[in-house]
Amino acid sequence: MALTLTALLAGCRGEEPEPPPPASRPVKLFTVGGGGNAAIRTFPGRVDATQRAELAFRVSGRLQELRVKEGDLVEQGQVLAKLDPTDYEIVLEDRQASYDNAKRNFERGKELIVDGNISRLDYDRMEANFRTASAALTAARQDLDYTVLTAPFRGRIARRDVENFEDVLARQTVIWLQNINELDVVINLPESVVRSVRGEAREEGNLRSGEAAETVVAYASFEGRRDRQFLLRPKELATKADEQTQTFRTTFTMDAPTDFNVLPGMTANVTIDLTRVMDNDPVKWVPVRAVQADSDLEPRVWVLDPQSMTVFSQPVEVGRMSGRSIQILSGLEGGEEIVAVGAPYLAEGMRVTRMPLSEQAIPRDGELL
Template sequence: MLMEAPDTHGVRNFPARIDANRKAELAFRVPGKVQELLVKEGDPVTEGQDVAKLDLTDFQIVVNDRQATFDNANKNFNRAKKLIEEGHISKVDYDRLEREFKNAGAALETARQDLEYTSLKAPFAGSIAKRHIERFEEVEAKQTVLSLQDVTVLVVKFDVPEAIIRDIRADRTRTGEGRDRVKFFATFENLPGQQFPLSFREAATRADPKTQTFEITFTMEQVAEATILPGMTATVTADLTALGEIGIVFTVPVSAVVGDYKLDPRVWTVDEQSMTVKPQEVKVGRMLGDNIEVLEGLEAGNRIVTAGTPFLVEGMKVTLMPTSEQAEPRADDPKQ
């Protein structure tokens, strides 16, 4: 495999998608008729605020019924405690009354909890993105009633090719979290001439099977002068020139990297004049599917072996496979 330097540096633009930092589909935990819808689409809400309520009539009836059952079971059980001490009831009857008391208590607690569930509350501060039902509708448990989103911080997602995701990862590995050399900015059509800084959140380690690109995610603060909403588009601009200062990062098959007797990673490089191999120590980075990053130890123009590496020894002659120019050990090599 021939190591080639990718031409990925310079200023690059990427189409991006905007999403909310936090999203939630709000639903009641119990079924019933919606008695009150307390918010409209676009309304701001605070954490814990009531946003919808069910008709609690039937739930209150159940609570009252189970309260009466519990009170009766509690009275019978308290009487049984005295009677068993005096020897007037059997242990079997006592155990039955105790069991009825505990079951009645559990049933009452469940009914009270269901009554509380008739009030739907916002789990975090945000705004109502969509209202899915109307007042007086019958809803099932876990049926989406409202969509809530937090847009004080926005998520910016875009796709980059393999070479760029590799270099960005290497930049973060070498400089450390929060000290990236490359700065990313978002721009919007309705805000000409303005750039908004982005903060790195995460990057996918598996490529999209259709596009062979990697999704990368950044965050940005909401724009005060013009609200940016999920579903909008942006252009992300990055000056990748600084990546050239940290050296080239190569991606090689995992099979190309082996450990020496100290378990330090190395690859086998090929001298193309003599077609012999020698070990080369390398510094590796992250796994990318079946590949691994090589951060140090290789240069553009190096040729490495990617198959049969555990069986190589220094000075062994190899040949190139015609289909992929992969070096492989020669069958007539006396060092095998």
Template sequence: MRKFVKFSIAAVVLPLLISGCSKEEKVAAPEAVRPVKTLVVSSPETANVRVFPGVIDANQKVDLSFRVAGKLKTLPVREGDRVEKGQVIATLAPTDFEIVQRDRQARYQEAKANFERAAQLLPQGHISKADYDRLESTYKSADAALAEARQDLAYTTLKAPFSGRIALRMVQNFEEVQAKQAIIELQDTSALEVKVDIPESDVRRMRENGERPSLRAIFGPGEDQKFALKVKEYATVADAKTQTFRVTLAMETPTTFTVLPGMTTSVEMRMRRGSMSGDARFKLPLSAVRGDIKLSPQVWVVNPDDMTVASQTIEVGSMSGTSIDVVGGLNEGDRVVVAGVAFLDEGQKVRLLPDVEQADPDLTN
């Protein structure tokens, strides 16, 4: 009976142990996946080109307004009209201003006559010096008031301060307008500006090392739709949200097609670099290159299908700073590990970190 009990317990416990062992065997250790910093290799022509969205703006623009309040009498211009410098844009009804001018003209003449008589009587002692000074002050005040009335009357005529085009008309004729109320937006489109927001790294490259990038505004595929740009001015404070810098570029106005302020364009920035040797195809940071057992230069290339790395022997050229020219062994579009190469193994799974700046390996370190 005792043997039967032992046999029964063993018969129950043994399958449980076997089952537990089999479950442990099914749980495989997770495969280590190493995060890596990479760079997609590009040809020098591609790597040194940036394209940014830009907005066209007028070379000069202003909101025109009267310096006095009144009722519009004439508003002969329409949106899109071309105007010349000094051309009348609008006028106010002058009646009220003419009345004020005539009143002050009369006051001025009276004050002038009184002052001139006082000037004749003062040497003879027929008028006190205090009365003379009072009459002189009244005369000068009347003269200033008359000049102000004349100026206000002149302000009822609004003229173009420069030649340009009427971009926007904010009011209709015969409306009552206030002083300094904008009624017309005038733009000088004889030359244009392109506003573009550029990241910090590219602004640095524009200003340092004498690289002097070539800049073009591109409106279409044809060469007649590509225009050279020159840097006019740039902000030295980054935008708080985008951390980019506003750069203003000057461009000649196209004559073959219409380009107006507010339109968009693509700004191509091509860096002029001569540091690569004649046979070099790519440039990599030195941190990406390692030596195999025979000290042959190699890099880790990421397979995008299964996210594993494989060693690739390369031919190298000259070194410059923290980068090296690659003569052969890589193709454009290959993704190369650029940091931590000593900790990788053949066929190891990897996870990509955010891409680094790819146009200039010197900036990746």
């Protein structure tokens, strides 16, 4: 019995346990710009109406007629709504009476001043009363005209904020009008892209010039219609970054499709070819925290081998910092994936995994982490 137990124990000691799989660390990755297709970028966009207006009455009153519904197509000059004009008609009648009286007195004063029957002071007072009455009459006529709201351009009623017979205030928005024959597509360019655009391409007004329209080629595509691309025309480029996102608002225009609806508020994918306006500068911009120091205190980054999902150390030469970004003057070709978060805990040849989407914010294309 004892021999059997000893043999069993010896057999167990002879079987070596399998080694655990190599440790794998989740990391957040960043794609270095400047590769072969660095000038062709894709951004999420938002559709807006090129021409839009928030329509309001210039006087207060009770809504008497509301002639349009949401979605209606209206022509320029078409009557959209009316206020009850009664109060303004009464004021106009009173101002008309005052004007007529002041005018008669002024005409008499012209005759009397010639013969010296009235003083110059009285004559000047009559003239002032006449001019005041004339201005008041003009204002009353305008107020009566302002009780009618008309369309300033041809478009579609996007929204109606009031119902008939409601009391509305002066300059309170009652109708939203949009011209959707031509649409704006708005994107936010990250500073890494704007920084790479040549100086002459950023000059005021140049984005709207014919030369820019030929050199900056942009297309929009829409969900469910990815097989079609719509040519975009450059319109505006903001020169001041948004304080929250540090991106630059860029606007393009396009003709509205005729075979399906694209309405303001919808989303689009915008592809831009900046090949002709971007510097051929080898400088790359990466997140500051992606650059670490090796044992000799020399800067390096951890580059991902996508085949083996391992990382290796790559020495780099760094330049100046700008916000949360730093220049890489040499050491990277562009297009590599480098570790942006988790770099201090890596070793040569260590396996890594991409951090799950739920654990990291997804940057816009070209936006630094």
